[in-house]
Amino acid sequence: MKAYPTLLLLTIAVVNSSNAQIERINQTIKPLEAESHLRFLTADELRGRNTGTTELLIAGRYIAEQFRRSGLAPLGDVEGDYLQRVPLHNVTPPKGATVSMLGKEFRAGDDMVMLTGVNGAAEAPLAFLADLQDYASVDLKGKVVVTVLRDPRGSASDAQQIKLLEEAGAVGLIQIFGPGQRIPWQLILNYLNRERMNVGEIEEEEDQGLLHLWVHDSANVLVQQLKDNPDAAVSIHIKGIQKTSVKAYNVIGRVEGTDPELKKEHIVMCAHYDHVGVQAGEGQDSIYNGTRDNGIGTTGLINAAKYFGKYPPRRSVIIIALTGEEKGLLGSQYYVNNPKVPLEETVFAFNIDNSGYTDTDVVTLLDTNRTNIDQLVYQAAAEVGLGVIGDRIPNQNYYERSDQVSFAAKGVPAVNFKMAMAAFDERISEYYHQPSDEFHTVDLDYIHKYWKAYIRAAELIGNWNQRPYWVEGDKFEPAGKELYNRK
Numbered sequence: 201m202k203a204y205p206t207l208l209l210l211t212i213a214v215v216n217s218s219n220a221q222i223e224r225i226n227q228t229i230k231p232l233e234a235e236s237h238l239r240f241l242t243a244d245e246l247r248g249r250n251t252g253t254t255e256l257l258i259a260g261r262y263i264a265e266q267f268r269r270s271g272l273a274p275l276g277d278v279e280g281d282y283l284q285r286v287p288l289h290n291v292t293p294p295k296g297a298t299v300s301m302l303g304k305e306f307r308a309g310d311d312m313v314m315l316t317g318v319n320g321a322a323e324a325p326l327a328f329l330a331d332l333q334d335y336a337s338v339d340l341k342g343k344v345v346v347t348v349l350r351d352p353r354g355s356a357s358d359a360q361q362i363k364l365l366e367e368a369g370a371v372g373l374i375q376i377f378g379p380g381q382r383i384p385w386q387l388i389l390n391y392l393n394r395e396r397m398n399v400g401e402i403e404e405e406e407d408q409g410l411l412h413l414w415v416h417d418s419a420n421v422l423v424q425q426l427k428d429n430p431d432a433a434v435s436i437h438i439k440g441i442q443k444t445s446v447k448a449y450n451v452i453g454r455v456e457g458t459d460p461e462l463k464k465e466h467i468v469m470c471a472h473y474d475h476v477g478v479q480a481g482e483g484q485d486s487i488y489n490g491t492r493d494n495g496i497g498t499t500g501l502i503n504a505a506k507y508f509g510k511y512p513p514r515r516s517v518i519i520i521a522l523t524g525e526e527k528g529l530l531g532s533q534y535y536v537n538n539p540k541v542p543l544e545e546t547v548f549a550f551n552i553d554n555s556g557y558t559d560t561d562v563v564t565l566l567d568t569n570r571t572n573i574d575q576l577v578y579q580a581a582a583e584v585g586l587g588v589i590g591d592r593i594p595n596q597n598y599y600e601r602s603d604q605v606s607f608a609a610k611g612v613p614a615v616n617f618k619m620a621m622a623a624f625d626e627r628i629s630e631y632y633h634q635p636s637d638e639f640h641t642v643d644l645d646y647i648h649k650y651w652k653a654y655i656r657a658a659e660l661i662g663n664w665n666q667r668p669y670w671v672e673g674d675k676f677e678p679a680g681k682e683l684y685n686r687k
């Protein structure tokens with residue numbers, strides 16, 4: 201019985217102090233101002249913020265100048281600026297390229313698709329391996345290896361095998377896409393035989409190693425023919441690949457923490473600010489405004505910059521608006537390999553990326569029970585009147601489909617703070633990667649609460665006596681141990 205009054209007092213004290221924090225956030229983040237950032241970033245004039253367009257560069261400059269107003273220290277490449285150049289380039293698929301073997305000619309974009317390779321021609325003997333793992337028992341020097349493709353979705357062990365083939369002296373790998381695959385060939389072509397954007401300078405990629413192709417064997421005859429003709433050769437002509445470099449930037453600022461010791465630890469707050477641009481559709485509106493994805497996240501960062509510029513937490517904060525997410529998490533991939541503060545001094549990454557929302561009374565933490573910070577997110581959400589749910593669609597693997605995974609793969613504990621996503625249903629699909637994802641279609645009351653909860657949660661994490669870390673047994677915990685040299 202005696203415990204009650206103490207507990208009650210404690211609760212009142214906690215509520216009072218957090219009300220003061222929320223009040224401070226309310227005073228700093230003015231609704232009209234935040235909405236005007238969102239209106240600007242998602243306006244038709246910014247034409248969907250596609251990576252490689254002038255409009256995305258304008259968005260980046262806009263964010264940089266908001267960081268400057270908020271007093272963030274610039275962490276860009278050039279002194280006094282916030283822009284980190286991200287070297288990117290476009291690669292077109294080969295055009296008119298052919299592969300001839302066993303009396304048949306395969307054509308790029310028809311029954312052949314190239315995964316890696318450059319323009320050029322080669323004649324080479326074939327080496328058929330029933331299994332990629334058999335590579336050690338055959339002399340592969342100067343040969344093109346042929347195997348059956350098991351799973352087009354690939355796997356880490358495949359990538360390793362391909363490296364080993366290269367070390368064994370093979371000059372190429374052709375994989376046979378036979379009948380019975382779960383993914384239709386046409387889908388493979390749509391997905392792989394199109395222009396792609398990669399990280400890196402064009403020159404860096406000239407020597408990218410093994411030529412890697414898939415050929416479509418709809419008649420299911422190739423394996424038998426290869427077995428019958430062990431001395432067969434292949435003639436390869438790759439042409440028509442074009443590369444163009446792309447101008448793109450991450451926008452990065454820093455707030456120094458107030459604690460003399462804890463300020464050596466950095467919390468990253470990040471969100472991608474690119475979207476998918478303009479795509480010709482049947483309707484009249486062809487601009488993909490990307491309000492949910494990810495204008496709201498970007499504005500969340502601008503708000504956080506303003507708040508933490510005034511009220512820094514004990515730990516330091518790095519705020520990063522990321523480019524190239526829609527092209528394959530390119531901006532975050534580049535950042536974690538070229539960080540402005542060493543990754544081992546980065547203790548947490550708090551990403552925002554959204555598809556849409558299904559409810560206005562909860563937020564989604566992607567994912568709960570991965571890191572030890574869950575209780576702080578629950579607290580922050582509760583303080584603005586929201587609940588929290590975890591990943592309700594785990595089979596979609598959303599955790600590994602946005603920028604937080606770039607940090608996680610390096611070992612930095614990372615989560616995505618999303619608007620509520622209880623299911624991928626029509627409430628999401630109506631706007632997800634659609635021209636309808638426009639400013640006037642969002643519930644601003646909910647968005648304001650969500651923005652505040654993001655700031656408040658970051659503040660709690662930044663001030664926490666414990667250090668953020670992976671939950672024991674998490675997939676990324678081993679990477680964390682390596683990064684931070686922990687047992």
Ligand SMILES: [Zn+2]
Nearest residue numbers: 493494553554
């Ligand atoms: Zn997104």
